[in-house]
């Protein structure tokens with residue numbers, strides 16, 4: 001993102017001169033107070049909204065006529081947004097169907113996607129038969145079925161209970177390693193960002209901008225032991241202090 005500014009039609013200045021370089025293979029959390037423009041930034045990266053000025057460049061991808069990388073971006077929303085009339089298989093097939101890939105030709109990829117989120121046995125189930133966490137898994141399988149290089153996730157687990165959220169955090173980390181996908185993950189949670197990411201971009205509000213860019217390179221393995229480790233506690237403390245700084249900088 002190069003100097004991206006977004007002014008909505010009602011005059012709200014959501015982002016001002018936001019610049020962010022994302023390197024292949026990173027797991028970045030975008031963290032910040034409510035209304036600081038996290039979702040707006042993610043939507044502009046995904047091509048779901050236009051920047052008022054500035055640009056999104058894709059130096060490592062071929063781009064299509066819309067200026068977006070061809071087939072390279074998957075998006076997971078806060079709500080699973082599944083089609084209730086379609087089975088789990090049908091929901092995950094959708095992005096491939098929109099590209100003209102028939103059900104039979106897509107079967108292997110859809111089943112691989114479902115296996116990677118532990119739902120291979122639920123291919124014929126309907127969304128109403130699934131728990132909230134399972135619906136979100138289907139949504140993730142749908143986002144990765146096209147093998148995107150970049151996965152954008154907008155507070156995907158905010159509505160889930162803590163245990164389910166922790167399990168899904170581990171699932172996402174597995175997918176990140178398995179597919180080598182670059183992830184940008186929007187969250188309100190200091191703890192979630194410190195658990196998942198190797199880079200935490202803290203934003204400030206009014207106007208939305210990058211306030212701090214923190215590296216969390218170690219440890220490589222994130223698991224239950226990390227959650228209770230001194231290094232995790234220290235990272236959470238640093239991130240929490242930085243977030244407080246971002247909140248105060250917006251008020252001054």
Ligand SMILES: Nc1ncnc2c1ncn2[C@@H]1O[C@H](COP(=O)(O)OP(=O)(O)OP(=O)(O)O)[C@@H](O)[C@H]1O
Nearest residue numbers: 008009010012014033034035036037038039040041
């Ligand atoms: N379509 C829109 N029209 C007008 N203003 C908007 C629109 N979408 C977002 N905004 C405003 O832009 C600012 C940034 O919103 P955005 O949803 O990107 O923030 P956020 O950091 O994702 O917030 P949250 O954490 O609460 O989801 C807010 O002031 C919001 O009210």
